[in-house]
Amino acid sequence: MKLTRRVLPGLILLIMLIAPSDLLAQDAPPAIDSGATAWMLTSAALVLLMIPGLAMFYGGLVRTKNVLGTMMHSFAAMGIMTVLWVVCGYAMAFGPNILGGWFGWNSDYFLLSGIDETIMPAGIPEYVFSMFQAKFAIITPALIAGAFAERVSFKSYCIFIALWGLLIYNPLCHWVWASDGFLFNLGAKGAIDFAGGTVVHISAGVSGLVAAIYLGARKSFPHLPMRPNNLVMTMIGAGLLWVGWFGFNAGSSIASGLSTAQALTATQVAAAAGALAWIIIEGFHRGKATALGFASGVLSGLVAITPAAGVVQPGGAMALGILATIICYLAIQLKEKLHYDDTLDAFGIHGVGGIVGAIFLTFFIRDSWMNEAAAAAGSWSVIQQLGVQALAVGIAIAYAGLGTLLILFILNKIVPLRSSAEAEMQGLDNHYHGERGYGMTNPN
Amino acid sequence: MKLIIAIIRENQLDQVREALIDAGITRITVSHVSGHGRAKREETEEIYRGQVVIPNLVPNIRLEIAVNDNFVDPTCNAILSATRANEGGLVGSGKIFIMPLEQVIRVRTGEKGPDAI
Numbered sequence: 352m353k354l355t356r357r358v359l360p361g362l363i364l365l366i367m368l369i370a371p372s373d374l375l376a377q378d379a380p381p382a383i384d385s386g387a388t389a390w391m392l393t394s395a396a397l398v399l400l401m402i403p404g405l406a407m408f409y410g411g412l413v414r415t416k417n418v419l420g421t422m423m424h425s426f427a428a429m430g431i432m433t434v435l436w437v438v439c440g441y442a443m444a445f446g447p448n449i450l451g452g453w454f455g456w457n458s459d460y461f462l463l464s465g466i467d468e469t470i471m472p473a474g475i476p477e478y479v480f481s482m483f484q485a486k487f488a489i490i491t492p493a494l495i496a497g498a499f500a501e502r503v504s505f506k507s508y509c510i511f512i513a514l515w516g517l518l519i520y521n522p523l524c525h526w527v528w529a530s531d532g533f534l535f536n537l538g539a540k541g542a543i544d545f546a547g548g549t550v551v552h553i554s555a556g557v558s559g560l561v562a563a564i565y566l567g568a569r570k571s572f573p574h575l576p577m578r579p580n581n582l583v584m585t586m587i588g589a590g591l592l593w594v595g596w597f598g599f600n601a602g603s604s605i606a607s608g609l610s611t612a613q614a615l616t617a618t619q620v621a622a623a624a625g626a627l628a629w630i631i632i633e634g635f636h637r638g639k640a641t642a643l644g645f646a647s648g649v650l651s652g653l654v655a656i657t658p659a660a661g662v663v664q665p666g667g668a669m670a671l672g673i674l675a676t677i678i679c680y681l682a683i684q685l686k687e688k689l690h691y692d693d694t695l696d697a698f699g700i701h702g703v704g705g706i707v708g709a710i711f712l713t714f715f716i717r718d719s720w721m722n723e724a725a726a727a728a729g730s731w732s733v734i735q736q737l738g739v740q741a742l743a744v745g746i747a748i749a750y751a752g753l754g755t756l757l758i759l760f761i762l763n764k765i766v767p768l769r770s771s772a773e774a775e776m777q778g779l780d781n782h783y784h785g786e787r788g789y790g791m792t793n794p795n
Numbered sequence: 796m797k798l799i800i801a802i803i804r805e806n807q808l809d810q811v812r813e814a815l816i817d818a819g820i821t822r823i824t825v826s827h828v829s830g831h832g833r834a835k836r837e838e839t840e841e842i843y844r845g846q847v848v849i850p851n852l853v854p855n856i857r858l859e860i861a862v863n864d865n866f867v868d869p870t871c872n873a874i875l876s877a878t879r880a881n882e883g884g885l886v887g888s889g890k891i892f893i894m895p896l897e898q899v900i901r902v903r904t905g906e907k908g909p910d911a912i
Contacts, residue, residue, distance in 0.1 A: 416805070571809055777806035785842035787854075 384474025390607035391479045397598025398486035402429055402493060404591025408646070409497050410788075411585030412695050416778025417501045418580055418788035424496035427509055428489050432516050436485040437463055443521035444484065448531045454522040455529055473605050483602060484524075491520050491551045497695030498559025499768075501577075502569045502775055505783040507766040511562075511758065519558065519754045523550050523747060534743050538736060539728030540720070542743035545614065546603035548658025548709040549747040556702020557748050558755035560693060565759045566769050568692035570776065580788075582642055589646035593622055596653045600660040614660035618653065621672035625652020628676040647700060651679040654704030659712035667715025675707045709744050713737040796896040796909060797867050801858040802830065803889040807878050808856045814877035815860075818869045822912070824859040833886050855889065861896055863909045 406425035413421045432440070439461065446457030459465025460481075469477040492512035496503075526532040527544045534542045534549075544550060569577070579585060601615035629648025630640035655675030656668055663671065682703040683696055693699060713736050724731040762768060774782040781787060803811055808825065815823065829852040841848045862870055871891055878888050901911040 571813065575809065575812070773806070776809055781806075781841070785840070787841065 380468075381470045381472050381474060383470055383476065384607075387473060387605075387607040388475045388479060390611065391475050391483055391602060391605065394598035394602025395479060395483040395486060397595045398483065398490070398602065399429075399595075401592050401595030401599065402426075402486070402490055404588045404595055405490065405493055407584045407588030408592060409500060409588070409695050411581040411583065411588060412579045412643075413501050414577055414778070415580040415789060416780055418780060419784055419786055420505065420779025421496070421500050423505065423784065424500070424508060425493040427505075428493040428496075428512055431509060431513050432489040432492060433485055435513060435516055436481075436488050440488055440516065440521055441481050441484065443517070444488075444524040445481075445529050446525075448525075448529075452526070452531070452533055454525045455531070475605070480605065483605075487547055487551055487599075488516055488520055488524070491547075491555045492516055494551070494555035494697055494701055495559040495562060497697035498563040498693045499566050500694040501779065502566060502694075502770050503768060504766070504770050504774070505779070507762060507768045510766060511762055511768065514758050514762065515558065515755065518758060519554060519751055520550070523554050523750065526746075527743070534746065537743065538739035539724035539731040542739050543662055543712060543716075543736070544658045544709065544743065545661035546600045546657045548654070548705045548712075549743055552654045552657060552701040552705030553709065553744060553747045554751035556698045556700070556705055557751045559697030560691070560702060561752050561755045562759060563693045563698070564691050565756065565763075568690070569694065570772060572692045573687075573690060579643070586642055586646055589649055593649055593653065596622070596657075600657060604661065610661060613664075616665055617656050617660045617663055617668035620665045620668040621652040621656035621659075621675075622649050623652070624669040624672035625649060625655070625676040628652075628673040629680060632677065632680050647679070647683075647696075648676045650700050651675045651704040654701055655708030655711075657705070658709045659715070662717060662720050663712055663715040664717050667712070667717075670715060671708055671711060674711055675704045678707050679703050706744055706748075709740055710737070713740050796899060796912060797862055797864060798894050798896040799858075799860045799862060799867065799870055800892040800894070801860070801874050801889060802828070802832075802891075803856050803858065803874070803878055804887075805854055805856050807888075811858070811874055811877040814873040815870065818873040820860060820862070820866065820870055820873065822860070826857045826859075828855050828857045829853065830855050832890070861899060861912050863912055867893060 402425050406422040409425065410418050410422040441463060442457050442460035443454045446455035446460055449456045457465070463478070463481060466477040466481065471477050471480055473480075492515050495512070495515070496508065526534040527542065527550050528535060534544075542549070571577075596618055597615055600618040601611045604610040604614055626645050626648035629644045629651070633644045634640050652672030652675055655671045656663075659667070659671055679700050683699040686693060686696070686699055713733055716733070716736065721731060721733075721736075724736070759768065770779065770782070801811075805827075812823070812825075815821070831852055841850065858874075860870055871893070874891060898907060899909075899911045900907050904911075
């Protein structure tokens, strides 16, 4: 999101200029940069690919009777969050501050009607930016679903993610990425969250943890083993997530140039280092390198590099990937001890990995960024930036955690969140969707 | 020695397994099977693209448990109480078949008879 610092003030100025007269900037519209536009279109598609990827990743990890219900959590998010984003999400996230900066609002963004012909100063149509950002709003609540998989009612899940998107995601997105968001303007050059370490991963992970504890553990957790139904599908999903992450991170440069290449390289290095670290740790700890371990390492590396991709060099990316994997591995071991039922480790990977990335990236920032920050503020040290990062992380944890608890508490009074014991035993697929995931294994 | 074969609903496997473990019966074989009993049509319906599909063979779970004679009743009682606890009143909850078991041999040691169960 580095360039949105330059992009958004121009954009908002443009909208303020044209809004009263209702003239679309016909005088001197910024020229379309076809290179940047082509890459951003590709990135938007790549980030969308992550959501079926997540559906497969999560879907393969649950028990056979819940495979479709779990995949539907991701697919339902594509429907719900896209519609909400177009109606009001984009306005709330990227409009100018209202309500003291809680979120933004710009009535021109209602149904995206005001951006029909807008070309952003970065040289891309605003539709592309809006759709690119929409994919982030989809994947974030879909990530939460991993924490309470196998025991949440489908209807209340749908209402929950709609409320969560409006009340938690949109304000956080506004604070961190909109040009007048308060975290965007914290310290010398803002809290660093290149592609969504705080907005996406910490918020989803922490909310998932709160929701998992609030809903309680699955029936027969942990005394009966609950094995993944299809790790092949999980591996394919992890692969799609890795590929899609290039859109997620490299697309977040909102450009097609040097910063894109830097982000793309850091992403690849962190994912690979994280995956290797996981199977090495696992090899020493349990004696075997598992496929799910490799996939988990890929994810923890990718999550950790997400906030950092714009500011670290490959060496730093490698260190972040390894560090995130070590800490995520320990966090999941700790889960076994504490007995909370974060079904698919939404907190263990996304929450913990996001926190590790957002905090420790401070020690690997490239010199040119620190020089720019120093030039902007007079002087700027790593410790000062560490304070900014820790503050941003703390705010994201507190806001997402408390906000989620409030939503769950109120929603649970109206629509019970937890599936009935009967639905849980029967399986979400048949109970909520009337279908079976693997019909072909029966003779009929 | 008896061989107990029980056909139960898929969704009751967890609770039956827990009840059996509570009764001290842990050695068990479980398989997915399809079949047709007396279950009413509506209870088995599935929906694909808005069309209701009534499978003429429905998926069930088949348990095979080899027991010594004094374990027959505890095993059956565990299965019955666990299945009645959850929609056991509906038609089509399954059946338990009990049959004499001529011989049991433990593969590893070659032990035979009741000790090998």
